[in-house]
Amino acid sequence: MINFGYNINKSSRIDLDKDLNIAKKIVKIEPSFRTCIGCGCCTSTCSANNFTVFNLRKIQLQINRGELQSIRKEVEKCMLCGKCQMICPRGINTRNIILAIFKVID
Numbered sequence: 813m814i815n816f817g818y819n820i821n822k823s824s825r826i827d828l829d830k831d832l833n834i835a836k837k838i839v840k841i842e843p844s845f846r847t848c849i850g851c852g853c854c855t856s857t858c859s860a861n862n863f864t865v866f867n868l869r870k871i872q873l874q875i876n877r878g879e880l881q882s883i884r885k886e887v888e889k890c891m892l893c894g895k896c897q898m899i900c901p902r903g904i905n906t907r908n909i910i911l912a913i914f915k916v917i918d
């Protein structure tokens with residue numbers, strides 16, 4: 813591709829320097845983490861999302877991409893009510909994923 817010195821679209825290149833081990837550690841604690849299809853049902857039913865901006869689907873995506881900035885601040889918004897777990901079409905133990913995130917990023 814010709815390099816014009818600027819891009820119209822945001823670069824889609826993957827930064828391999830990011831920490832992808834966090835996702836692996838979470839899968840070890842909660843194997844269902846890897847089966848997420850990113851449908852967003854968890855986010856649409858989330859209790860915390862009624863009070864603030866909280867997106868569990870996005871958090872999972874960011875962890876899989878190794879984008880860990882402000883993850884802790886985000887997961888602290890979760891009330892561990894379990895509604896997302898009841899609605900998840902893949903039967904993912906989302907509450908355990910939240911707890912695993914705390915364990916792994918500390």
Ligand code: SF4
Pocket residue numbers: 847848849850851852853854855868869899900901902903904906
């Ligand atoms: S509802 Fe389940 S499969 Fe869908 S995004 Fe949430 S965790 Fe992933």
Ligand code: SF4
Pocket residue numbers: 854857858859860861868889890891892893894895896897906907
């Ligand atoms: S457990 Fe957390 S992420 Fe799931 S619905 Fe409740 S507040 Fe939202």
